[in-house]
Amino acid sequence: MxxxxxxxxxxxxxxxxxxxxxxxxxxxxxxxxxxxxxxxxxxxxxxxxxxxxxxxxxxxxxxxxxxxxxxxxxxxxxxxxxxxxxxxxKYRLATEHLAELSGRDLSPYRDRPDWPAFLGLFNEVARGKLDRSELFGHPYARELLAEDTEFTGLxxxxxxxxxxxxxxxxxxxxxxxxxxxxxxxxxxxxxxxxxxxxxxxxxxxxxxxxxxxxxxxxxxxxxxxxxxxxxxxxxxxxxxxxxxxxxxxxx
The missing domain is CATH 3.30.420 (Nucleotidyltransferase; domain 5)
Incomplete structure (x- = not known):
């Protein structure tokens, strides 16, 4: 039972x-x-x-x-x-999802004052609420992610x-x-x-x-x-x- x-x-x-x-x-x-x-x-x-x-x-x-x-x-x-x-x-979860996509160690970024705002952009794009161009306008995205990165399936x-x-x-x-x-x-x-x-x-x-x-x-x-x-x-x-x-x- x-x-x-x-x-x-x-x-x-x-x-x-x-x-x-x-x-x-x-x-x-x-x-x-x-x-x-x-x-x-x-x-x-x-x-x-x-x-x-x-x-x-x-x-x-x-x-x-x-x-x-x-x-x-x-x-x-x-x-x-x-x-x-x-x-x-939730901040850690978002960072882990981003690390999974980038394959990079994100610890050097986590204490930067603009990191939470970038995580917010990533989260909105990943949940389909924001166009990916908004994310790739940020320098962190260009450093960490390929332009053809797929966000679906997370x-x-x-x-x-x-x-x-x-x-x-x-x-x-x-x-x-x-x-x-x-x-x-x-x-x-x-x-x-x-x-x-x-x-x-x-x-x-x-x-x-x-x-x-x-x-x-x-x-x-x-x-x-x-x-x-x-x-x-x-x-x-x-x-x-x-x-x-x-x-x-x-x-």
């Missing part, structure tokens, strides 16, 4: 890796039954109460709820050994690789239960199946966070880890919380 793996993301902006609203992307997965989801969501609300209809990461990240956050992610907490979080820096959306990673990690047949996500089109699901072991992904169903407590729990996990990691990248690290969530992070 296939394992039911419940998943949700935080920071997803499709193929837009540069210039969006978030720097980091996370995708959380956990083996969780409906009864367990209901119980742990109730426990979250008891330990870190909110009047909101749906529980979100920003609720447990409030300073007054720090003890509840430490309980949730601690080594003796309910998610220890059950939850996993794929973490990706799997830019980190959600694809994140789901494939989660399924492959389980090591047995998996039925995916995912939060409703518009980018998970039939083509996207075909791309995911191409990245997982043959026959391992037995099915995919979508659940609404308003009716499935498990989705709220996994959304909190994904959102909390993303916020902690993003704060660190942006120069506002919280060492205690970074140490707390580190055992969950993959990718």
């Amino acid at each position: 296939a394992t039911e793996l419940v998943c949700d993301e935080s920071g997803a902006e499709g193929e837009k890796l540069i210039g969006g609203t978030t720097r980091m992307f996370t995708h959380a997965s956990v083996r969780l039954s409906p009864a367990e989801g209901t119980y742990w969501l109730g426990e979250l609300r008891r330990r870190a109460p909110t009047m909101a209809d749906e529980y979100k990461a920003n609720h447990i990240l409030r300073d007054r709820h720090r003890r509840a956050l430490i309980w949730l992610f601690g080594p003796d907490g309910p998610m220890s050994g059950k939850a996993h979080v794929y973490l990706a820096d 799997l830019l959306d980190p959600l694809i690789g994140a789901i494939a990673h989660a399924v492959n990690r389980e090591g047995d047949e998996v039925h995916l239960v995912h939060d409703v996500q518009r980018s998970l089109t039939p083509q996207c699901l075909d791309d995911i199946r191409g990245l997982v072991h043959s026959g391992q992904l037995t099915g995919v169903s979508f659940a609404d966070s308003a009716t499935d407590a498990r989705i709220q729990v996994v959304d909190v996990i994904a959102g909390t880890v993303r916020r902690i990691a993003e704060n660190a990248v942006l120069g506002r690290p919280d060492p205690e919380l970074l140490d707390l969530v580190r055992p969950y992070i993959e990718g």
Whole structure:
């Protein structure tokens, strides 16, 4: 019988890796039954109460709820050994895609002040939103890329690789239960199946966070880890919380 793996993301902006609203992307997965989801969501609300209809990461990240956050992610907490979080820096992903096309070591460029703007141009061309002539007007493109470089076929959306990673990690047949996500089109699901072991992904169903407590729990996990990691990248690290969530992070 296939394992039911419940998943949700935080920071997803499709193929837009540069210039969006978030720097980091996370995708959380956990083996969780409906009864367990209901119980742990109730426990979250008891330990870190909110009047909101749906529980979100920003609720447990409030300073007054720090003890509840430490309980949730601690080594003796309910998610220890059950939850996993794929973490990706979108700037790093864009750079890796560019390096794949150029075959060059890009480390000499990464600290240059105009590098993010060039990555943004590359990202827009690769996702078909900008004419390639806009990219090749930049000197970095002429240094790094052949003029006939093909940009089609890149799997830019980190959600694809994140789901494939989660399924492959389980090591047995998996039925995916995912939060409703518009980018998970039939083509996207075909791309995911191409990245997982043959026959391992037995099915995919979508659940609404308003009716499935498990989705709220996994959304909190994904959102909390993303916020902690993003704060660190942006120069506002919280060492205690970074140490707390580190055992969950993959990718």
